[in-house]
Amino acid sequence: MTGNELRKKFLQFFASKNHLVLPSYSLIPEDDPTLLMIGAGMAPFKPFFTGKMKPPQPRIATSQKCVRTGDIENVGRTARHHTFFEMLGNFSFGDYFKKEAIAWAWEFVTEHLGLPEDKLWITIHTKDDEAFEIWHKDIGLPADRIIRMEDNFWEIGPGPCGPCSELYIDLGEDRGCGKPDCAVGCNCDRYLEIWNLVFTQFDRDEAGNYTPLAKKNIDTGAGLERIASVLQNKRSNFETDLLFPIIERTCRVAGVAYGQSEKTDVSLKVIADHARSLTVMIADGILPSNEGRGYVLRRVLRRAVR
Numbered sequence: 001m002t003g004n005e006l007r008k009k010f011l012q013f014f015a016s017k018n019h020l021v022l023p024s025y026s027l028i029p030e031d032d033p034t035l036l037m038i039g040a041g042m043a044p045f046k047p048f049f050t051g052k053m054k055p056p057q058p059r060i061a062t063s064q065k066c067v068r069t070g071d072i073e074n075v076g077r078t079a080r081h082h083t084f085f086e087m088l089g090n091f092s093f094g095d096y097f098k099k100e101a102i103a104w105a106w107e108f109v110t111e112h113l114g115l116p117e118d119k120l121w122i123t124i125h126t127k128d129d130e131a132f133e134i135w136h137k138d139i140g141l142p143a144d145r146i147i148r149m150e151d152n153f154w155e156i157g158p159g160p161c162g163p164c165s166e167l168y169i170d171l172g173e174d175r176g177c178g179k180p181d182c183a184v185g186c187n188c189d190r191y192l193e194i195w196n197l198v199f200t201q202f203d204r205d206e207a208g209n210y211t212p213l214a215k216k217n218i219d220t221g222a223g224l225e226r227i228a229s230v231l232q233n234k235r236s237n238f239e240t241d242l243l244f245p246i247i248e249r250t251c252r253v254a255g256v257a258y259g260q261s262e263k264t265d266v267s268l269k270v271i272a273d274h275a276r277s278l279t280v281m282i283a284d285g286i287l288p289s290n291e292g293r294g295y296v297l298r299r300v301l302r303r304a305v306r
């Protein structure tokens with residue numbers, strides 16, 4: 001399945017569950033001084049979650065262009081980190097909640113993508129017994145594949161946030177670090193997080209207070225490039241059809257080959273990642289400058305050149 005087919009399949013699946021499919025928003029946030037750039041599918045929808053604005057429909061799905069520079073040092077060194085990626089997401093604004101979000105995520109990955117059930121692992125927030133019950137009783141997952149984690153709480157600056165539940169796939173021992181304590185949550189490439197389901201039920205203010213929202217919401221984010229790597233049986237996102245053509249082109253321009261030296265491969269991956277980021281940033285109207293978004297662009301460009 002190509003990356004484009006996967007994106008389409010996701011959006012069609014959620015359209016069949018009565019979601020309004022919208023195109024990706026620009027990387028430049030509208031009326032949100034707390035964010036430099038859109039870094040999650042939910043970011044353009046913050047006023048819908050808090051109830052400040054009414055959404056066109058209570059269910060929406062998107063494939064959102066995202067830039068996140070927090071992982072920039074990992075880019076090219078792991079199979080899965082990027083500065084630019086696409087986040088597939090389904091959102092509920094005061095409509096469905098945990099039960100449906102979990103059931104549909106499971107239906108999509110097992111029935112529509114055909115991922116093997118026995119390789120899938122789940123994390124939940126330590127105190128989220130409701131999510132545990134749904135995964136264990138409704139879905140039928142064995143209790144030992146549902147892991148409680150204290151930091152399963154998702155937020156991006158002030159605004160809507162809540163506990164979350166993640167889907168991981170075990171890619172096999174030979175992809176791991178081999179350490180005796182390697183498990184879900186390890187930084188190596190064995191257990192790959194493919195989807196995060198956020199149960200958005202609080203609003204965090206600037207002072208750090210969490211106020212329960214009048215209506216509970218759903219915000220999910222699945223990594224297009226990560227799932228493509230699993231479906232295409234590639235050892236890294238960079239080898240999927242979404243990124244590899246850039247590496248091939250760079251090889252021709254630079255007169256080098258991929259897969260011969262680790263150092264060159266890291267450089268090729270950094271160039272591929274940064275070239276995508278730069279292209280989309282510029283297409284969305286960001287230009288190099290000494291401050292704000294333009295400075296991020298300038299730094300990414302300098303890094304790619306270096």
Ligand code: SER
Binds near residue numbers: 221
């Ligand atoms: N907001 C969550 C994330 O970015 C899920 O969409 O992971």
